[in-house]
Amino acid sequence: MSSTTAPSAYYIPHAARWPIVGSVGLFIFFYGFATWLNGAAFGKEMFFLGTAIVVFMMFGWFGQVARESESGTYNGQVDSSFRMCMMWFIFSEVMFFAAFFGALFYARSFSGPWLGGDGAGGAEMTNAILYQGHDYVWPSDGPAHIGGGFQQMGWFGLPLINTLLLLTSGLTCTFAHHAIREGKRKPFILWLGATVGLGFIFVCLQAYEYYHAYSALNLKMTSGIYGSTFFMLTGFHGFHVTMGAIILLVVMIRAMFSHFSADNHFAFEAAAWYWHFVDVVWLGLFIFVYLL
Amino acid sequence: MSSNDVTHHAADDHDHDHGHDEHGPAPGLMRWVTTTNHKDIGTLYLWFSLVMFFIGGAMALVIRAELFQPGIQIVDPMFFNSMTTMHAIVMIFGVVMPAFVGLANWMIPMMIGAPDMALPRLNNWSFWIMPFAFTIMLSTLFMDSGGPAGGWTLYPPLVLQMGDSFAYVIFAIHFLGISSVMGSINIVATIFNMRAPGMTFMQMPMFVWTWLITAYLLIATIPVFAGAVTMLLTDRFFGTSFFNAAGGGDPVMFQHIFWFFGHPEVYILILPAFGIVSSIIPTFARKPLFGYDSMVYATASIAFLSFIVWAHHMFTTGMPLAGSLFFMFSTMMISVPTGVKVFNWVATMWRGSMTFETPMLFAIGFVIMFTVGGLSGLMLAITPADIQYHDTYFVVAHFHYVLVPGAIYSLMAATYYWLPKWTGNMYDETLGKWHFWISTVFVNVLFFPMHFVGLAGMPRRIPDYSLQFADWNMIATIGAFGFGFSQLMFVYIIVKCVRGGEKATANVWEGARGLEWTVASPAPYHTFETAPAIESSTVTR
Numbered sequence: 106m107s108s109t110t111a112p113s114a115y116y117i118p119h120a121a122r123w124p125i126v127g128s129v130g131l132f133i134f135f136y137g138f139a140t141w142l143n144g145a146a147f148g149k150e151m152f153f154l155g156t157a158i159v160v161f162m163m164f165g166w167f168g169q170v171a172r173e174s175e176s177g178t179y180n181g182q183v184d185s186s187f188r189m190c191m192m193w194f195i196f197s198e199v200m201f202f203a204a205f206f207g208a209l210f211y212a213r214s215f216s217g218p219w220l221g222g223d224g225a226g227g228a229e230m231t232n233a234i235l236y237q238g239h240d241y242v243w244p245s246d247g248p249a250h251i252g253g254g255f256q257q258m259g260w261f262g263l264p265l266i267n268t269l270l271l272l273t274s275g276l277t278c279t280f281a282h283h284a285i286r287e288g289k290r291k292p293f294i295l296w297l298g299a300t301v302g303l304g305f306i307f308v309c310l311q312a313y314e315y316y317h318a319y320s321a322l323n324l325k326m327t328s329g330i331y332g333s334t335f336f337m338l339t340g341f342h343g344f345h346v347t348m349g350a351i352i353l354l355v356v357m358i359r360a361m362f363s364h365f366s367a368d369n370h371f372a373f374e375a376a377a378w379y380w381h382f383v384d385v386v387w388l389g390l391f392i393f394v395y396l397l
Numbered sequence: 398m399s400s401n402d403v404t405h406h407a408a409d410d411h412d413h414d415h416g417h418d419e420h421g422p423a424p425g426l427m428r429w430v431t432t433t434n435h436k437d438i439g440t441l442y443l444w445f446s447l448v449m450f451f452i453g454g455a456m457a458l459v460i461r462a463e464l465f466q467p468g469i470q471i472v473d474p475m476f477f478n479s480m481t482t483m484h485a486i487v488m489i490f491g492v493v494m495p496a497f498v499g500l501a502n503w504m505i506p507m508m509i510g511a512p513d514m515a516l517p518r519l520n521n522w523s524f525w526i527m528p529f530a531f532t533i534m535l536s537t538l539f540m541d542s543g544g545p546a547g548g549w550t551l552y553p554p555l556v557l558q559m560g561d562s563f564a565y566v567i568f569a570i571h572f573l574g575i576s577s578v579m580g581s582i583n584i585v586a587t588i589f590n591m592r593a594p595g596m597t598f599m600q601m602p603m604f605v606w607t608w609l610i611t612a613y614l615l616i617a618t619i620p621v622f623a624g625a626v627t628m629l630l631t632d633r634f635f636g637t638s639f640f641n642a643a644g645g646g647d648p649v650m651f652q653h654i655f656w657f658f659g660h661p662e663v664y665i666l667i668l669p670a671f672g673i674v675s676s677i678i679p680t681f682a683r684k685p686l687f688g689y690d691s692m693v694y695a696t697a698s699i700a701f702l703s704f705i706v707w708a709h710h711m712f713t714t715g716m717p718l719a720g721s722l723f724f725m726f727s728t729m730m731i732s733v734p735t736g737v738k739v740f741n742w743v744a745t746m747w748r749g750s751m752t753f754e755t756p757m758l759f760a761i762g763f764v765i766m767f768t769v770g771g772l773s774g775l776m777l778a779i780t781p782a783d784i785q786y787h788d789t790y791f792v793v794a795h796f797h798y799v800l801v802p803g804a805i806y807s808l809m810a811a812t813y814y815w816l817p818k819w820t821g822n823m824y825d826e827t828l829g830k831w832h833f834w835i836s837t838v839f840v841n842v843l844f845f846p847m848h849f850v851g852l853a854g855m856p857r858r859i860p861d862y863s864l865q866f867a868d869w870n871m872i873a874t875i876g877a878f879g880f881g882f883s884q885l886m887f888v889y890i891i892v893k894c895v896r897g898g899e900k901a902t903a904n905v906w907e908g909a910r911g912l913e914w915t916v917a918s919p920a921p922y923h924t925f926e927t928a929p930a931i932e933s934s935t936v937t938r
Contacts (some may be wrong), residue, residue, distance in 0.1 A: 124525050131572060185590045205624055211650050226718070248645070309771070
């Protein structure tokens, strides 16, 4: 909205109906998921019902916010609240990934060598008592070779192509930003489309990489600590890329319906921040999971 | 220089553009389900945590009843263990955390002159996750396999051997985490973005400061906890080897990741309490807080240090010597900023015109008994000593001293302090004082003997014990039932105050300072719809 029509009072919405829908949806989702994992009746059904309710809630809630934004309900201060919220949400996501990176570093630098007999003060005793003769080398599936021998995922080839794809998509995303700031809708939509396209190609290639890992390399989630960290990190990253691409796709569709203007396009900016975040996480993955 | 020269007006016509002409709450039950009002949501959080306080308390009484005498009398060991586990989970995630969030909801917007929280719909969701998440959590107690019984720290490999309730516990933690992170983000945005024009950071009340820092601890650590329990989930159901040495992982790794969350978590449970006590003591000493700036820096220092001390929970687990030394010294360092705080509270009271209304009694009780818990914490920080104390009742005594006459007392102090502002009625002062003295006697009868049995070697989390611990355990159980049932007084006093009583003035307390005391009692449904003008001379804390 332009600043001339911006309301001066902070917008306090009333009678929010979507949160309770979200709570019920998540409740059914989590309860169903746990039941499903236990192999008990109706778990799968509850899981999908809960997912559907949450998606329905997101449509409703985000739709409401989008309509309010387009009708000029928000002022600059409300806009700041949204920005801070998104910023710290991304920070919390960084910390979520930090837990898995921490697990990777700990296993590679500490517990792996200890299992191989390194260390002092008792750290080497697991090797001496349980796993004599086990030599630690990364990638490791541990002294018991859980999952049975595997080959490491190389960095050349698909991962490198994926890196280039994501970096390029960061660039197209920035071009889209420049376009909307100049009020050029058509290039904005086109650059967005390119970003979304690159994102989905990334996800497809990642899926192919998983297929390749399972079928040709015998590299599975069950392949010891290497398989665990590999699939956990790349899996959650891939999930985030999928989410980010869907968010950007929604932004693109909204842009086609004449949403956003040169000075009011925070939904796009939030999506772009998120996109750059998954980009940076990928660089971390590429270096620490694939390269080193 | 008076806080009363801050003026505020009813909403101007801009509000009518958004179609909410009425300024009272909507009628009916749906008011509470759909509310976006920070006071309504604060009230919901506070009632929720009060209910959970009695659920968690009942579990504690099951534990203490079983420990009244040596031998197995009342419950079987598995159920006993699920009681210790669930008692911790309920008290941490269902009582202390939501109660502090409830206070943040009620007080922060009023303290900083804001019309509401920054993101009111998100605020509603943060609350309305809690009852659903705890439904999942508590439902595990009724499952065939029983509830979680491996301790709230969920250490593998034991936790992976839990029955069907395992996945429900993990997802309930994820669910609660979503609520905590959203609530914290909301608080950060509110404090940064919603302060009345002119209010600087160093004009904010300590409660606002401590919550700002607490919110960062939550945003930084809850996702790490989510990651840790996700790895437990995949180890159990998807064949990963994060915590399995045979596959190259390490069960000790879970402890590191867990306590990277867990130690900041204990400051999440106490920093807002520091803020409450820093608000109450100046009021009843009729002096401004001594060393406000140093209080802010001390809080920030504690928060920073809380990220580099986690492995002091793991001295007996084993780690390289350099690690033990580092974590011992970094832990001891926390006593410096904490000492600054205790010193400042005492100095605030020094030569003050003190009166001892119920909030002040609880605040002073907090300072004294929290310090007891702090000093036993210092003992536990010493690595060679901790190897003796670890997993004994000495540890139980330590953290209950900082959490019960610490965090819980601060919550009771806050309730008495702000109840007149919330309800417009004074609570029953005589009953309040009785509540304090009875609680204080029994809480010490309950927890102090645990130091003795702990030092003598009684282990935690075991339903039976050796005969030489019998006397002190019997005394502790008497204290537990006395403390537990005296909390019914608390409920009675609150309900009585809500229903009526002597009318409270806007300022309520003679020495109270801050913007929340400039609005009427009870606080109108909407406050500060037009921001008050804050100058550098305005008293806001």
